[in-house]
Amino acid sequence: MAQLNVWNVDWYLDEATCPCDVHFLEYLDQEKIKDSTIFHFGTGGHHVVGLRTAENGSGNLVLGITASQPEQDAYEKLIIEKPAIGRSYKVLFGDIYLLEARLLPAFDVVTLFHTGEFRTEKNDAYGALTDEEVVRLLVGKLQGPRLLAFYSGSYAFDVADRIAKKLVAEGLLEPAGEFKTLRIYRKRKP
Numbered sequence: 001m002a003q004l005n006v007w008n009v010d011w012y013l014d015e016a017t018c019p020c021d022v023h024f025l026e027y028l029d030q031e032k033i034k035d036s037t038i039f040h041f042g043t044g045g046h047h048v049v050g051l052r053t054a055e056n057g058s059g060n061l062v063l064g065i066t067a068s069q070p071e072q073d074a075y076e077k078l079i080i081e082k083p084a085i086g087r088s089y090k091v092l093f094g095d096i097y098l099l100e101a102r103l104l105p106a107f108d109v110v111t112l113f114h115t116g117e118f119r120t121e122k123n124d125a126y127g128a129l130t131d132e133e134v135v136r137l138l139v140g141k142l143q144g145p146r147l148l149a150f151y152s153g154s155y156a157f158d159v160a161d162r163i164a165k166k167l168v169a170e171g172l173l174e175p176a177g178e179f180k181t182l183r184i185y186r187k188r189k190p
């Protein structure tokens with residue numbers, strides 16, 4: 001029986017190696033994005049996006065996803081010790097490639113920084129979505145500013161870039177600028 005393709009690393013915040021989460025927080029500040037709902041792929045064990053968002057008065061709300069048990073444990077410890085954070089920051093444990101659209105709300109901003117990094121034949125074994133299907137599913141959930149952010153520093157950025165270009169060619173997305181290592185797209189209005 002195929003098991004979930006977990007990623008049981010407890011990723012600590014290392015801005016030199018992987019600055020995407022810090023750049024995303026800076027981007028939210030620069031664009032003055034407030035009172036928005038955010039879907040965030042890859043919390044890290046540091047949980048910096050949910051933590052800082054909960055504490056910086058922005059009113060932004062974050063739903064993160066992790067496939068790492070130690071990162072999920074860190075989240076549980078965090079909200080046991082600081083329950084107020086658990087109101088604006090929720091973490092889903094599981095495989096992003098098993099998302100179900102009918103169980104998700106709409107989001108103003110979606111990050112898909114790790115597109116292509118972890119999708120293998122292990123996910124195929126239980127009929128998981130592809131990278132493109134996950135992008136399409138979450139684009140389908142965009143509302144309000146309708147922003148989607150990819151991370152150009154990812155070793156699999158070619159996957160995100162190919163999908164983004166395809167969706168731009170289809171008229172579903174439009175480029176909405178760059179911020180440091182981030183590539184931003186906006187879902188076009190129908």
Ligand SMILES: C[S@@+](CC[C@H](N)C(=O)[O-])C[C@H]1O[C@@H](n2cnc3c(N)ncnc32)[C@H](O)[C@@H]1O
Binds near residue numbers: 014044067094096097
């Ligand atoms: C390299 S860490 C990066 C964490 C954080 N974004 C950062 O840059 O510091 C990769 C993250 O992706 C998550 N991840 C890996 N595979 C996943 C999957 N199939 N579904 C959901 N999250 C996954 C891991 O749990 C981890 O939080």
